[in-house]
Amino acid sequence: MKLSVFGKFILTLAIGAIGGRIMWHFHMPLAWLLGAMIACGIAALLRLPLALPAFARPPMTATIGAMLGTSFSPSVVEHVGLWIISLCGLTVFIAAAGSIAYLYFRRVAGFDHPTAYFAAMPGGLIEMVTLGAERGGDEKMIALIHAARIFLVVLCLPFLIQFVTGQTIGRSGSSYIPVSNAELEGLLWFLAAIVTGVTLGTLLRFPARYLMGPMAVSAFLHYFGLTDFQLPSLALSAAQVVIGATVGCRFVKTPPRMILRVIGLSIGSTLLLLCTSLTFAFVISMWTGDRFMGLVLAFSPGGVAEMSLIALSLGIEVPFVVLHHIVRVLLVVAGSTFVFRFMRGR
Template sequence: MAMPAFAKFLLTISVGSLGGWVMWHFHMPLAWLLGAMIFCGAGALLRMPLAMPKFARPPMTATIGAMLGTSFSPAVFEHFRIWMVSLGGLVFFIAAAASVTYVYFRKVGKFDHPTAFFSAMPGGLVEMVTLGAERGGDERMISLIHAARIFLVVLCLPFLIQSVTGHAISRSGSSYVPLDAIDLRDLGWFVAAVVVGVGIGVALRLPARYLLGPMVVSAGLHLSGITDFLLPSVFLGAAQVIIGSIVGCRFVNTPPALILRVLKLSFGSTVLLLSVSMAFAFMISRITGDQFVGTLLAYSPGGVAEMSLIALSLGIEVPFVVLHHIVRVLLVVAGSAAVFALKYDPFKSE
């Protein structure tokens, strides 16, 4: 008899929480996020009956959005003019990252043109799968490649930051805030930010609506001085477990041999992507004088929620990182369709 959906959900949360606790025990960076991701990914590889229902991500993403809003302050906008330089650089970053990754997938992965093209785009998992399938690409492979990209970028980035900068990342990723730090009034403002923010995001059809809507409302509440609520660390830990479990579960119901092939192939593409990200982050940070780590997070091709969560956990300038990832996804979605329409295949004669 098949396991009920709710039982699979509880099993997945248990596996993710166990992974977070193990990583916490061994003092690994961003323990709850990476532990949940690794353990659920391993569970998928072992064909465990894991599943994260569609209803799980929106409320947790909205919670993360409200958390991100708490980091807004008037000082954030003092550097907005500098941000324009790095935002402009995103166009060149996307072109460079997509080009080298496309060549890699054609030469090493032996993908056909549409599959390689939409697999190489650094952003927009759902959109790239949809566009790729409509244009003759291998829908399953594009989906798995993007899932693996997010998995490997999130997995590698904390260790990359530690090795390059020498800055140790704590296992919780942020300073501890006790559960009793929030009272009923603060809880009310938090719930209001989530509910109203989701409503606004859906009504305005914002990109990453469940993240941006609550973030904007929460930021407005903090910037106006209406409230200065901070969420306890247990909220952040739970968000990391849920998001990590969702990333790991993207490989569920996939043959283990195919998972290993995709991860092996994606490892090479992730090395290329992060190398390009580091090069651009170094150049932009030298030009603007902004911090290298923040720019690297802004240019790293992970998911919007995942990268924003890492920025929040590390105390990096969250609005800077969020804005760059939203713009990156919008540019990739709009630009990929336009470029593919040119019907240029550099390997057509091979």
């Protein structure tokens, strides 16, 4: 029997939730995020009828944005001066990581110049696919490489952090907040932050408006002490399932052989990118004294929503991590076309 779009959506969420529950049972780090991502990735490989409609991700992204804003407080301003050094280092990191990945895709994968270039840039998936297609790149391959990069970074990062730092990451991440702690006033503030944030983000044309708008409004409310709402851990787990399922579903309708080829190629490029991230994080942490884990998350080449959610789940310097990933995407989108024209001219 052929499933409707809604039926596929329910099936996708069910598979993601089952995957998260299995990971939870085995006490794996960030169980709901990784479990949903792996389960939906395997289901896509098996060609099950998965689908996440366009309306599914924005509300959850807005929820994550509002939750990210709860981490902003007056104490954040005290460390802004040190952030300038790491933001400058981010520019060098983009150039280094992009160059290394480009050479890998040209020499090892054998991609043509436009495909290798836009597959290598550590920017947003949609932006890189659009720019690459306009300049003659293989649109599907660029999309799959970026999807595989995000998948592998999200999969490896919690275990990598545990291995490097020796700190155990719990299966739910941050401390548990029961549903009974939720208050009506806090929920109303939360909804107001989402509605106002999405509206302002749309009117002001924010990049990633569903994330940035609610985060900005929520940060304003918390910074000035107008509210201190905190959402139950159940909401964070649901956000992890949806985001994890979204990452896994990016391989839907792709032949299994192609998925395996892309994953195989991406393992090498992701390993190179993560080694570059660790190197930059280590050097900057030694220079500035910033927390190494925060820098690792800030310099990891994953998606903005995915990396922000990991930072939120682990309670690791959320404003610092979010700012670096937003700046990274903006720098890559703004500078990639200029550098591409220069390279083509050469």
